[in-house]
Amino acid sequence: MTNKLYDTSLSLLTDLYQITMAYGYWKSGTAEKEAVFNLYFRKHPFSGGFTIACGLTNVIGYINNFSLSKKDLRYLRTLTGNDGQPLFEEAFLDYLANLKLTCDIEAIPEGTVVFPNEPLVRVRGPILQCQLLETPLLNLINFESLVATKAARLRLVAENDTLLEFGLRRAQGIDGGMTASRAAYIGGCDATSNVLAGKLYDIPVRGTHAHSWVMSFADELEAFQTYADVLPNNVTLLVDTYDTLQGVRNAIEAGRTLVQKGYKLAGIRLDSGDLAYLSIEARKLLDEAGFTDTAIVASNDLDETIINSLKQQGAKINIWGVGTKLVTAYDQPALGGVYKLAALRQESISPDEESGWDYKMKLSEQAIKISTPGIQQVRRFRNERGFVADMIVDENSLNDTDSTTSMTMIDPLDFTKRRTFDAKQEFDDLLVPVFRRGTCVYTSPDIHSIRARVQEQLANLHPGVKRFVNPHTYPVGLEKQLHELKTELILKLRERNEQ
């Protein structure tokens, strides 16, 4: 499946510096040098203990549609440097015109719970191509993973209640709205009010009506009765335009007519005031009138904290409509995913032998910002109770260890913390092949399966990791050989800089 909204080349959707670097690689003869880049984030959003990987389907669509059109090249030809001369020479533009992506890409499937420093996507191929993919991949993975995570948090507090995404009007533009609707559904919403997302992404659509419907009639009862006449099989009435509890009484009256005609009053919606108090009072009125199946929908600047609080207050709300705070990821508007070079193929010494890799890393004064070198895989150990720990392991050492060997994991921020897993410990390798030499070899599951995966994954996490206040840190470490390799490389780089 591709991103149907953009089923066209978006190959210039990148930062200029990717193209200037690409030109640099091409001009200096290193364009084809094989490289490995990893996309990962350093910290969970919302001060939480987990993140949901999302966006791979759109990455696949982007790469499948990658090709520079004549118009793209005409535009690049107009770009000039500070001397007014063209930035790129014609032969480079010809090279781009014929460029077909030939990368190998591995990724963690959408809907998987992921943790800081784990490669969510690993790109291996000619360095020029890997470089061009940095910005679009980050754009596609960061926002969708962020919103899917927000929705998963809402799902945790909403428990078995219905969760509706109402955010389109407050979303960051058209794409923000579309992407957020997809990610919100995957993360755990039951439906969206966004009809285009319903059509393009096969998400259920749901909705009630606005205050304007009520305001356009002489009185509220008439508004409710007309709505019930027109759409008798879809009646959820917004009761707070004038006086909420009087609104509930009017809804009940409209509901009685509906029942006489063989229909039902599906719900009422509260959109202002004290939602705990009003829902409890509304429930009493509805139940007393025999409308025990009529649902109470609540909306109005809801987020996971307010929903949690309302539940603790005993609110009688069955359906939560969440807009602004969900689709804009209000309390943390970006996931800080990064894309870093981790290995470069060495110059070949003989034409018959494959040369080795130079492992690459970025140093930083902050330990958390030091990247991890190598061609990484994420090995997730599990037992009958769920996920135990994730080990980042270099594929070269995986090839060396056979299945009978135990593996030791080292905490990257405290080297004295170690854990050994014996050969009997069950595991999954999270990164799976997605592209081989530029050809897609992976079929994205349908959106409903991805959504189901999120809940399966969360069920495998210890409750402490899922709590919102000071969540327990799920263990992620480096396999011992990779840790040693990294330490050695840090020392070497520091030594070189001191000289």
Ligand SMILES: Nc1ncnc2c1ncn2[C@@H]1O[C@H](COP(=O)(O)OP(=O)(O)OP(=O)(O)O)[C@@H](O)[C@H]1O
């Ligand atoms: N019982 C409650 N406990 C905690 N938060 C609540 C409760 N009831 C409502 N809220 C939340 O408090 C906020 C109230 O927003 P606001 O002050 O704009 O009030 P309002 O009811 O929308 O006002 P208005 O009547 O002017 O529309 C919303 O985010 C709402 O979800």
Ligand SMILES: O=P(O)(O)OC[C@H]1O[C@H](OP(=O)(O)OP(=O)(O)O)[C@H](O)[C@@H]1O
């Ligand atoms: O509050 P959100 O989580 O963003 O959910 C969507 C909101 O959009 C609608 O009204 P709108 O905000 O446009 O107007 P209102 O607040 O004046 O009702 C709806 O009534 C919700 O309140």
Ligand SMILES: O=C(O)c1cccnc1
């Ligand atoms: O259908 C609704 O009730 C709805 C849709 C969008 C935004 N607010 C509410």
Ligand SMILES: [Mg+2]
């Ligand atoms: Mg509002």
